Structure formats: C-alpha cells, structure tokens
Amino acid sequence: MPAPGAAMPEFATHEVFNQPGPLVDVNLFETHRALQDALRFNAPELDPAPLRELGALAGSAEMQTHARLANVHTPELRTHDRFGHRLDEVEFHPSYHALMAAAVRAGLHGAPWGTSASGAHVLRAAGFMLFTGLEPSILCPISMSYAVTPALRANAAVYADWAPKLTSRSYDPLLKPFTEKPGVTMGMGMTEKQGGSDVRSNSTRAVADGSDGWGPRFRVTGHKWFFSAPMCDAFLILANTPAGLSCLFLPRVLPDGSRNALRIQRLKDKLGNKANASSEVEFQEATAWLVGEEGRGVPKILEMGTLTRLDCALGTSGLMRQALALALDHTRQRMAFGKRLIEQPLMRNVLADLALESEAATALALRLARGYDKRGDAHEAAIARLLTPISKFWICKRGSAFAQEAMECLGGNGYVEEGGEGVMARIYREMPVNSIWEGAGNIMALDLLRALRSGDAGAALAHELAAARGAHPALDRLASSLPARVEEMATEVEARRLAQEVALAVQAALLAQTAPPAVVDAFCASRLDGDWGQAFGTLSGRTDFDAILLRALPR
Numbered sequence: 045m046p047a048p049g050a051a052m053p054e055f056a057t058h059e060v061f062n063q064p065g066p067l068v069d070v071n072l073f074e075t076h077r078a079l080q081d082a083l084r085f086n087a088p089e090l091d092p093a094p095l096r097e098l099g100a101l102a103g104s105a106e107m108q109t110h111a112r113l114a115n116v117h118t119p120e121l122r123t124h125d126r127f128g129h130r131l132d133e134v135e136f137h138p139s140y141h142a143l144m145a146a147a148v149r150a151g152l153h154g155a156p157w158g159t160s161a162s163g164a165h166v167l168r169a170a171g172f173m174l175f176t177g178l179e180p181s182i183l184c185p186i187s188m189s190y191a192v193t194p195a196l197r198a199n200a201a202v203y204a205d206w207a208p209k210l211t212s213r214s215y216d217p218l219l220k221p222f223t224e225k226p227g228v229t230m231g232m233g234m235t236e237k238q239g240g241s242d243v244r245s246n247s248t249r250a251v252a253d254g255s256d257g258w259g260p261r262f263r264v265t266g267h268k269w270f271f272s273a274p275m276c277d278a279f280l281i282l283a284n285t286p287a288g289l290s291c292l293f294l295p296r297v298l299p300d301g302s303r304n305a306l307r308i309q310r311l312k313d314k315l316g317n318k319a320n321a322s323s324e325v326e327f328q329e330a331t332a333w334l335v336g337e338e339g340r341g342v343p344k345i346l347e348m349g350t351l352t353r354l355d356c357a358l359g360t361s362g363l364m365r366q367a368l369a370l371a372l373d374h375t376r377q378r379m380a381f382g383k384r385l386i387e388q389p390l391m392r393n394v395l396a397d398l399a400l401e402s403e404a405a406t407a408l409a410l411r412l413a414r415g416y417d418k419r420g421d422a423h424e425a426a427i428a429r430l431l432t433p434i435s436k437f438w439i440c441k442r443g444s445a446f447a448q449e450a451m452e453c454l455g456g457n458g459y460v461e462e463g464g465e466g467v468m469a470r471i472y473r474e475m476p477v478n479s480i481w482e483g484a485g486n487i488m489a490l491d492l493l494r495a496l497r498s499g500d501a502g503a504a505l506a507h508e509l510a511a512a513r514g515a516h517p518a519l520d521r522l523a524s525s526l527p528a529r530v531e532e533m534a535t536e537v538e539a540r541r542l543a544q545e546v547a548l549a550v551q552a553a554l555l556a557q558t559a560p561p562a563v564v565d566a567f568c569a570s571r572l573d574g575d576w577g578q579a580f581g582t583l584s585g586r587t588d589f590d591a592i593l594l595r596a597l598p599r
C-alpha cells in the first residue's frame with residue numbers, strides 16, 4: 045500500500061496502446077499538395093517561401109497550444125470597472141493575442157492592399173487557408189480588416205489616415221486613438237434583431253452633425269444584434285439617414301481620445317467560433333462619418349461583404365483540409381481487424397472521397413481569389429462576381445457534412461473535446477458559421493441570380509470551362525450546355541440547384557488543370573456523371589484510391 049500522500053501507481057490494466065499520436069510539428073503548406081498545385085496554377089510568379097514559413101508556424105505545437113487555450117479560455121465581457129465606470133471591453137486570453145499577432149504579422153488582414161505585386165491576393169488567400177487549419181475564429185476580425193479596404197476608399201480622408209495602419213504588420217490590442225497605434229483592425233455592423241439578410245429593415249438612425257476633415261459627420265442611435273470582434277478599432281455600419289440606408293465609419297475611440305457612445309450589451313453564447321467575441325451593441329448618439337454616397341449604403345458595405353464571402357470559402361477549404369489531414373493521420377496509425385484503418389477498403393473509399401472534396405474546395409476558393417487579384421481584367425471581374433456567391437454557397441454547404449464524416453474516421457476520439465485538445469470537435473463546431481454569416485445559403489443562391497443579370501456570366505463560365513475541354517466526357521457535356529442555361533436564368537426556386545451545378549462544373553474544370561488524372565477521373569465520375577451515392581465513401585470500386593490517398597497524406 046502506498047504511503048499517505050504518495051502518487052498512486054497505475055493499475056496494470058491501464059495500458060495505452062493503439063492510440064494515435066497528435067498531428068503536430070508538421071508543415072501545413074509543404075504537406076498540402078493540392079494547395080501547392082492550385083497556387084502554381086493561379087499565380088505561377090509567386091515565391092511560396094512566406095507560405096512555407098507560415099505553414100511551419102501554423103502546424104507547430106506551440107501555436108496549436110495557443111489555439112487550444114484561446115478556445116478554452118473564452119473572451120469575457122467587462123461592462124464596468126470595479127468603481128462602476130463603463131468599460132465596454134472584452135478581455136481575451138493571451139493566446140488569443142498571440143494568434144492575432146501571428147495572423148497580422150503574416151499580413152492576412154491587409155497585406156495585399158499595401159503592394160502592387162502580382163498575385164498578392166492569391167498569396168494572402170493561401171495563407172488564410174493555412175491559418176484556418178490552426179485556428180479559424182480569430183480570423184473573423186482578420187477577415188473583416190482585409191475586406192474593408194475597397195469600401196473605405198469611398199471616404200478618401202478616412203482612408204488616407206487609416207490605410208497605412210490597416211496594412212501594417214503590427215498588432216496592438218489596446219483601445220487607443222488610431223494615431224497612437226501601429227496597426228488597427230476593423231469590423232462591420234449590419235445585422236439587427238429584426239433582420240440580417242434583409243438589411244433594408246435596419247432601424248438604426250443617423251442624424252447629420254456637421255462636417256470636419258473626415259467629411260459629413262453623423263450621430264448614430266440604434267442597435268446591432270450581431271457585432272463580432274467589438275474590440276476592433278472601427279467599424280463600417282449601416283444606418284438610416286434622411287436619404288436612406290447609408291454606410292458609416294464608426295471608430296471605437298474618437299480622434300480626441302474619448303470613447304465613442306457604443307455599449308456592448310452582452311456576448312453571444314455560440315456553438316463554435318469560441319475564441320472570437322461576437323456581441324450585441326447599442327449606439328446612443330455615437331459619432332460616425334459618411335462612407336460613399338448617402339442613401340447608397342447597402343451596395344457600399346457589400347463591397348466589404350463580397351470579400352468576407354471569399355474568406356468564408358477560403359476558411360471552409362482550410363478547415364476541410366485540416367479535418368482530412370487529421371482523419372488520414374489517425375487512420376494511418378490506428379489498427380482495427382488486423383489492419384491499419386487506412387488499409388481497410390471501405391475506409392479508403394471514405395478518405396479518398398473526402399480528399400476529392402477537399403481538393404475541389406481548395407481549387408475553387410483559390411481560383412476565386414485570383415479574380416480579386418486582377419479586377420481590372422473584364423473576364424476576371426466577371427468570374428469574381430459569378431464565383432463569389434457560388435463558392436460561398438457550395439463550399440460552406442459541404443463543410444458540415446465533410447467535418448462529420450472526417451470526425452467519424454476518428455471514431456469516438458473524434459467526438460471528444462478533452463480540454464480543447466479535440467481539434468476535430470472544434471472544426472465540426474466551427475463549420476456551420478461560414479455558411480450562415482455574411483449571407484446564408486439561400487441569400488447566396490439569390491445573389492447568384494443577381495450576378496447573372498449582369499449578362500456576361502454565361503460567356504465567362506464558357507471560357508472557364510473551355511480550358512478543360514477533353515478532360516472527361518461528363519465535363520464536356522456540361523461545358524456545352526451549362527453556359528447557355530446560365531444565360532436563361534433559373535427561377536428563385538431553382539437557384540440553389542444552379543449554384544451547385546456551376547460549382548461542380550468549375551471545380552472539375554480546375555482539377556483538370558491542376559490535379560493528377562486519378563483525382564480528375566474520380567471527381568468527374570462521382571460529382572458530374574452520377575457514379576456516386578448520397579454519403580461520402582460511395583465512390584466506384586474502379587477508383588484509383590492509392591493515388592488519391594498518397595497525394596493527400598499529411599506527413
């Protein structure tokens with residue numbers, strides 16, 4: 045019997061074996077062949093060295109510990125200090141700040157706007173995907189800070205003051221006047237209690253309050269029902285002026301150093317996205333400046349929304365890749381019925397099917413990012429308009445089903461949180477949010493119909509699909525019929541169906557130009573030619589599983 049206070053020895057029955065080790069200290073870029081090929085295709089001129097560096101960081105045990113801690117020690121709202129003064133601040137664990145600093149250092153929040161280098165948005169998009177594999181929720185303010193620039197340009201004076209700080213690689217979490225900060229972050233406020241998709245129902249009001257160096261100034265009174273990352277330095281919001289819904293720039297700290305009249309009512313208790321604070325706020329005569337034309341706020345703020353939609357597609361692709369990597373790594377180590385799981389025929393089918401989905405998502409999201417790199421090119425602009433709602437709809441829609449199947453590959457271990465170490469559980473909880481925020485699925489499908497009204501979508505799609513002519517008979521058939529059907533315009537009731545068809549056709553065409561024949565054949569046979577079931581793991585027995593799995597392995 046052990047002496048009192050001595051550690052109890054393990055029972056002889058407590059033997060740990062056949063339990064896979066964690067996937068740590070792996071370079072997330074070097075092991076992501078699909079991303080490397082997509083990168084070469086979309087921006088062959090790019091030097092991938094920064095991505096190699098970011099891939100090593102994102103895969104490191106140290107950063108993974110930060111990701112765990114930031115999700116376990118979730119943000120806390122401090123409405124008042126202990127003397128009763130209003131604070132309206134959110135307190136984060138130091139690991140949150142470590143992750144934010146790393147993302148800003150990598151330029152994921154704004155680097156492309158500070159350079160004229162070709163491929164800058166593609167480079168940033170690939171980095172965003174890699175970082176998502178580490179921790180997705182802190183990327184909410186990072187994404188909003190990236191997305192704000194095109195809209196913010198509509199107030200040249202604010203833009204001139206804030207743009208250098210939005211592209212700076214320094215992260216400063218404190219609430220201070222922007223002049224005292226080396227770098228800043230920005231968020232957005234559209235959604236109100238009575239409507240998020242239908243922002244025209246916004247009830248927040250803004251009354252004119254003169255003008256200064258930043259242009260027409262307003263006093264804003266109202267509320268926002270979802271207001272993520274409220275510790276950002278400023279926000280673009282929608283409010284009603286006498287001319288109609290207008291886009292306004294609302295800083296948290298005013299230029300004179302006083303706090304703007306914004307109250308954080310409470311933080312949302314969310315399913316996932318735990319490290320990020322999402323809040324409800326109210327404004328009482330808060331000070332804000334006009335961005336763009338009064339009464340034209342919705343199209344102006346949607347210039348920001350368009351880029352956050354790109355990030356939803358990128359983010360989900362990154363999460364898919366990480367879920368796949370975890371599933372492959374686990375099944376390569378775990379034995380069942382006398383074989384490694386990855387050697388079991390049915391598990392090979394599941395894993396290969398997931399690998400196809402992940403690679404197709406990667407290819408589509410990065411292709412979309414290229415559209416934002418070359419906005420001056422008419423074809424690229426048409427492709428960005430067409431593929432933004434399609435990619436956001438389709439990739440995000442596939443995310444949750446994907447995460448469930450990848451989780452199942454880990455068996456019971458996949459479902460366990462274990463103090464935040466259950467990375468798969470975290471991915472699963474995160475997946476739905478990219479589909480809901482920044483325009484839920486139906487809103488994306490309806491936006492596709494709007495994009496088709498521009499008239500050049502059919503020609504842009506035909507051009508895109510023609511590049512893969514001859515790759516697979518099913519793709520050829522689609523390429524000859526789909527662009528014309530796109531021109532005919534679907535009715536609202538069929539809009540999701542059209543979005544799915546275009547997404548799959550473009551994914552197939554991209555894979556034909558970036559992926560090995562085994563991937564292309566299996567993707568086209570399953571997704572385009574009907575040789576597939578309704579769950580993952582229903583590929584034909586003729587599939588070249590070896591080639592698909594070898595390409596996807598994370599070590």
Ligand SMILES: Cc1cc2nc3c(=O)[nH]c(=O)nc-3n(C[C@H](O)[C@H](O)[C@H](O)COP(=O)(O)OP(=O)(O)OC[C@H]3O[C@@H](n4cnc5c(N)ncnc54)[C@H](O)[C@@H]3O)c2cc1C
Pocket residue numbers: 231232233234235238239240241242270271272273314317322477480481482483484485486487
């Ligand atoms: C974690 C999180 C953070 C968020 N952060 C922010 C933020 O920082 N800033 C911000 O402004 N918002 C934010 N949002 C809000 C988000 O953008 C909205 O929740 C989303 O746009 C949907 O709006 P809603 O919740 O009002 O739902 P609704 O608009 O009521 O929509 C409900 C459902 O109806 C569907 N629907 C709506 N209209 C139609 C139609 N005409 N035809 C068919 N279907 C339709 C939608 O697709 C959706 O599925 C956040 C949301 C979440 C979950």
